Amino acid sequence: xxxxxFITSFITQFAVAQNVTVSCHFNLASxxxxxxxxxxxxxKDFDPTYKYALKENECVFKLTIDKPCLAEFSYNKQSVNFxxxxxxxxxxxxxxxxxxxxIKMTGTGTVHNDFLKxxxxxxxxxxxxxxxxxxMLTTGIDAxxxxxxxxxxxxxxxxxxxxxxxxxxxAFTAYVNTIIKYNYFYQLQAYPIINAxxxxxLVVTPLPALLLENVTPALxxxxxxxxxxxxxxxxxxxxxxxxxxxxxxxxxxxxSISMEKKMAVTNQTINGKAxxxxxxxxxNENVANVSPYTAKHVYDMLSFNENKGEYTKLLxxxxxxxxxxxxxxxxxxxxxxxxxxSAIKILGTDGKYFTFDDLKGxxxxxxxxxxxxxxxxxxxxxxxxxxxxxxxxQLKSVVFLYIxxxxxxxxxxxxxxxxxxxxxxxGLVPGDWSSEIVKYFQINSIPRYMLIDxxxxxxxxxAKRPSDEAVYDDIIKLIE
Numbered sequence: 001x002x003x004x005x006f007i008t009s010f011i012t013q014f015a016v017a018q019n020v021t022v023s024c025h026f027n028l029a030s031x032x033x034x035x036x037x038x039x040x041x042x043x044k045d046f047d048p049t050y051k052y053a054l055k056e057n058e059c060v061f062k063l064t065i066d067k068p069c070l071a072e073f074s075y076n077k078q079s080v081n082f083x084x085x086x087x088x089x090x091x092x093x094x095x096x097x098x099x100x101x102x103i104k105m106t107g108t109g110t111v112h113n114d115f116l117k118x119x120x121x122x123x124x125x126x127x128x129x130x131x132x133x134x135x136m137l138t139t140g141i142d143a144x145x146x147x148x149x150x151x152x153x154x155x156x157x158x159x160x161x162x163x164x165x166x167x168x169x170x171a172f173t174a175y176v177n178t179i180i181k182y183n184y185f186y187q188l189q190a191y192p193i194i195n196a197x198x199x200x201x202l203v204v205t206p207l208p209a210l211l212l213e214n215v216t217p218a219l220x221x222x223x224x225x226x227x228x229x230x231x232x233x234x235x236x237x238x239x240x241x242x243x244x245x246x247x248x249x250x251x252x253x254x255x256s257i258s259m260e261k262k263m264a265v266t267n268q269t270i271n272g273k274a275x276x277x278x279x280x281x282x283x284n285e286n287v288a289n290v291s292p293y294t295a296k297h298v299y300d301m302l303s304f305n306e307n308k309g310e311y312t313k314l315l316x317x318x319x320x321x322x323x324x325x326x327x328x329x330x331x332x333x334x335x336x337x338x339x340x341x342s343a344i345k346i347l348g349t350d351g352k353y354f355t356f357d358d359l360k361g362x363x364x365x366x367x368x369x370x371x372x373x374x375x376x377x378x379x380x381x382x383x384x385x386x387x388x389x390x391x392x393x394q395l396k397s398v399v400f401l402y403i404x405x406x407x408x409x410x411x412x413x414x415x416x417x418x419x420x421x422x423x424x425x426x427g428l429v430p431g432d433w434s435s436e437i438v439k440y441f442q443i444n445s446i447p448r449y450m451l452i453d454x455x456x457x458x459x460x461x462x463a464k465r466p467s468d469e470a471v472y473d474d475i476i477k478l479i480e
Contacts, residue, residue: 018086020063022073023107026094029057031076036061039070042232042277043284046314068171070227081120083112083172111164112172119176122158126151132187136194144191145211152184178228185215186234193240196251204249207241223273235278239266256294256442257462259286263298267305276302280311287315287322291442293458295322344437346403346427349413354427357456363478364399364452365463365471368443370406370432371415376447380419382466387424389472397454397479403427405435405446453478 024034036050052059063071068085073092080103082090088109095102105113125131136144159165159176168176188211196204220238225231243258243265244250252258259282266278279302287295299319303312345353356364367383369376387400402421405428406412412428429437437443441450441461451463451474459478464471 018065020065020084020086020088020090020109022061022063022071022082022084022088022090022092024059024061024073024075024092024094026054026057026075028095029054034059034061034073034075036063037072038063039072041280041311041314042226043281043314045284068169068175070175081116082109083116083175084109085112085169085171111167112169115162115164115168115176118162119155119158123151123155126155127183133194136187136191137198141191141207141211145188148184148187152180155180155183174224175228178225179230182225182228182230182234185219186230186237189215189234189237189241193237193244196244202251202253204241204244204251206245206249217269220269221271221274226273226277232277235270235274236282239270239278242269254442254444254462255286256290259283259290259294259298260461263301267301276306276309276311279305280315283319284315287319290322291440292323292325293441294461295319297458299323344429344440346429346437347409349416349426356452359399359401359452360456361454362397362399363454363475364401365475366450366452367400367402367466368405368437368446368448368450369402370404370446371411371418372406373446377419379447379466380421384420386466386472390475394476394479398475399425401425401427403429403437405429405432405438405443407432451475451478 031054033051033053036052037044038048038050040047050061052061063084065084065086068083071082071084073080073082075094084090089107090105090109090113091107093104093106095104103117120127135147139147159180165173188207192204192207215238220235222231239262243262246265247261252261262282263279266275270278279298283295283298283302287298290298296319299312299315302315306312344355346355348354367376367379369379383400387395390398402416402424404412404415404426406415407430409428409430412426412430416422416426429435431438441448447465449463449465449471450458451460453459460474464474
């Protein structure tokens, strides 16, 4: 059996489900079946997939859809996009073994699909991601924007002047306008990210403010456009770009921090179905690359945002596998575990183990460091000054926790004396970069800081350094 691509069809809830028939006849069949994937969730891993055998070079698909939708018919490793509406009866004939060039259509729905075929043939390069990427990497931003602006104008002119446009349904007209509109904004928003990912630097070059005048939250919040790939591409780069902006246009070197920050931006700027879709698809693609804590945090966020809906159920097994990854071995199994971080056993200077759960009821500012880390030591004077800013009463509600990843207790305790941390709360999770806590939180560099509220929730997995005066306000807000 040859490997097949699949049909995709976006289905949403509507009042009455109606049937669509797509009949296929191959004059020269070179495969024994066709396949169909219903693009219900926009995540291929979870979409229902159907396969039908050819009988006398023919295959018939009977779909039940609730509203007009996009479909991708595939055969013999080739695919063609179709637009389907309730009660369509589309008949396809392929004269030789090349779908896109030789396919002929008759029946209801032909007027829409003849346009799509002509449109994508005429503007093929405008939608080819490889060609678009090469252009981004070899063209300055002003020239690139001018190019995609002209592309959009040509596409609109072609659409508006198309001979059968008066016969298009309102849904199809809206869909084509969405394609043209968001292909421009997707490429514009992707430009700085694609270029940043292609170089070895640690910064993203922001777009000129003038080019972003029309890139608004209203443009990004468009649930009705979720059936359009160009909108979904735009949504992705909109969130990535704005997350980069919130990070001072610096690249992330830690996958967990990157995901946490993207989720924060998503919740701040995107609402409704688009919010849930982005969290689900980003989590599905990246859950294996983040810490168990972040996997749990973002999965819980998804569950809350969609009220334990379909995405939550579909991602449950995959996320739980990551959440339950035993990257942190318990030192004392008799200690009860009540949260994701309770599995982390930290050795105190008194020789006894404690966990983050033992510190519940207080705000905890965590400093990950090691005796050999020069930048860590440079931050210690700032840390002591930060400590002094709090009143004795406030200090009863705050713990400054210094967690070392030194290889031995001797190195750790000697360093505590050298930097003057004897009066602070100290802990050791030995192992250097192989330590359990480094694996759990995917710490790629130190010093690293983390802020935990009184309930034991990590509110900032990449908290500000003690040299940043704003960290004082972050802690005060959690005390009050």
